[in-house]
Amino acid sequence: MLMSNLYVGVTGLQTSQNALNTTAHNLANIGTEGYTRQQVSQGDRHYDTISMDPAVAHKQIGLGSAYVNCKQVRSVFLDASYRKESGRSEFYNVSAKALEHVEDQLQEMNGAEFKENLNNLWVAVQELSKDPTSAVNQSAFINRCAEFTESAKAVYKGFTDYQNNLDSKVKKLVDEINDTADAIHELNLKITAIETGGVEHANDLRDTRNKLLDRLGELGNIEYEEDKFGTVNVSFEGTQLVLTDNVHHLACDTDESSEGFITVYWEYAGKQYRDEDGNKKVDISGARVYDLTQTVSTVANTDVGELRSTLLARGDHHATWHDITEDSTGEYYNQNISQSVIMNLEAEFDQMYNNIVTAVNRAIEEAASNPATLARLKNPASKDSPSNYDIFVQMDDTDCLKYDIGSETSGFEMMPAGTVKTGFSVTNTKVNELLLQTPTLNTFITLDGEEDAAAAAALKSVFTDEIYTLNPSVTTKVDMLDYYNAMISQVANTGNVNKTLAENQEMTVATISAAREQIVGVSSDEELEYMIEFQNAYNASSRFINVVSEMLEHIVTTLGR
Structure with missing residues (x-):
């Protein structure tokens, strides 16, 4: 019985030490961008059951505490909201800068x-x-x-x-989107390899992946979902970008009909062929990433992403x-x-x-x-x-x-x-x-x-x-001097509208970011409280072991006489 109690004390030392290590890791990364606070979960180890017949109930002996889990503290809802609204903010920022x-x-x-x-x-x-x-x-x-x-x-x-x-x-x-998608896919493989055994959690790798998802959300309209193996599958503008075993890259096509401007299309969906001169060409008619004739609308999410806004501002x-x-x-x-x-x-x-x-x-x-x-x-x-x-x-x-x-x-x-x-x-x-x-x-x-x-x-x-x-949308007729003034006023008014929208979006993103930081951010005061708590638990386990050790010594000494 006493030997099992000694084991209880040892497990207490182990779990307290691990909790202290996690707290120290949080404090060490208090200023690290993209770091997510890690939280320790503790629980009971398996109980030994002693059968006692006849008895109303069997007797159980505890084997101490266990370091069950070290999880990230995040809000799925705030993450999704932040990435959507930051993409919308980038959209209007590009438009405002173009008008300026x-x-x-x-x-x-x-x-x-x-x-x-x-x-x-x-x-x-x-x-x-x-x-x-x-x-x-x-x-x-x-x-x-x-x-x-x-x-x-x-x-x-x-x-x-x-x-x-x-x-x-x-x-x-486009290159950045492809590089980001490749990096997410590579992190998926590493995270899956670490977490497959169900023992460890690749929290720092998850932080890196979340940071990449934040940036990808600024570049375009994304949807994502994590499966039971820890792999995140990502869709970009409604089409699969990062899959479990593959990445669909975006590509750039330069077409003479668009004066050499780049058209963005899905590389896997482009159909290769040869023209009359035998030159290799790609038919991208059914592989375009964007339909830029769509009306810009928040409801339809056609006002999200730096890439879409850049393409719209540039034109074709x-x-x-x-x-x-x-x-x-x-x-x-x-x-x-x-x-x-x-x-x-x-x-x-x-x-x-x-x-x-x-x-x-x-x-x-x-x-x-x-x-x-x-x-x-x-x-x-x-x-x-x-x-x-x-x-x-x-x-x-x-x-x-x-x-x-x-x-x-x-x-x-x-x-x-x-x-x-x-x-x-x-x-x-x-x-x-x-x-x-x-x-x-x-x-x-x-x-x-x-x-x-x-x-x-x-x-x-x-x-x-x-x-x-x-233009065809304006019915008021003006003379030529007023025409130029009207054109300047149109630019100024549109620029003011886009600037206001951009500023409002920045406020929205800042609000969501602050709410998210309340959850994922590290508080030095809170972590120091945890450190004191785990230190006391460590000391208590140490004293418990000393007591059990003295009892064992007393029993052995007494029996020895």
Whole structure:
């Protein structure tokens, strides 16, 4: 009996020592990011049963305490909420930053605002209308047109450069998702190997895995479940990413139809084939990770994840005015353009430029003082064309390459079938070099020797007629100066909305994180209390062993006599 009591004391020493080790481990990791507090569970060891016949009940002798379990203290609900809301926070952060960038691009470029150049052009038109025949006014007007064109190109190039930067970011995010999935799969194997025997718990490895799941939740919309073997299976955007024995990787496809932008697809679902030239290709039509035409919605969880937001902000091509005007229903614009921060602004900006350039050229071509018109009046057989005296002309391929922002057909592949791919865009227009050399070619003097006031008035109407709308979703018509102001206001308002949403999401994430930290975090005061408790238990077990030892010594000594 006494020998079994001695065993009880020994097990007490062992369990108390293990509990002290766990407490010390908690205190040592109090500042470790991602660490989860570990909690000791103790219980009784098996009892020895002594049969006593006849007896009302058999006698049982306890064998001491047991170190049953060392578990992590976590909330499954808070973990899931944190990962969902942190992904939503990243989504709106990316959108807010994109809008901040384009707003800066519109307001400032090399120290001069684009709006200043637009206003300068308007002032030059007003001065020209006062005295159309003035060589000074004519020269100033042509120079302002050139400044306006160059500044428009700089703004548009800023948009396209930012798109390219976002495209590079997409590749990095895809690589990170794949690396994270591989790491989770590797941890699954290690955790399963350690915990299969039912003796140990790989808590530190679980902490690492939970940290990876937190990051994966920021990158996209994930769902996950842990099976009875300790393996976590993860779905990304509704498709299996991490499985028990495999990982489905994401891949990047660069398609010429999207101007070289990356399209993210599931590598395992892409179908390989060879084109007419024998080159290997991948059909990703049924393997795309995202459908970016879906409406951004919290209910549908289409506003979750840094990768989705980056793809939406970037868009799938460099947009032009064709993306707005050449679909009368507005369906294409609403599905493919409006939800992209950059493409929407590119299309509206290019539409403004197209409207100004086209209207200015039309006013010059229809002017009674147009040199080509005067030549035909003097000589009906004259073949002189009004286009020879247009202010704005289209650039050739060499000029387009010089600006490195696309060509005349940039982005048109994404337009509906039957789209006419003509007209002036920022990327394909320049000021007529003949007029730059001789600004007074358009003299604004009619055949009768009078100044062409009608032509000057037509140029003014380009900026004052309220005939323009930003996009198919806006019905209010404005003049050209108000058009630009409306575009800036739209960017500012949308940016403010996204910034507010981002800030609200950050508060939500912070609240959930604080609630989660109350559970998983290590409290030094609490752990010190546990340490004192386990030290006292250790001391008690030690004294118990001493008492049993003295009793045994007394019995042996007594019997020895």
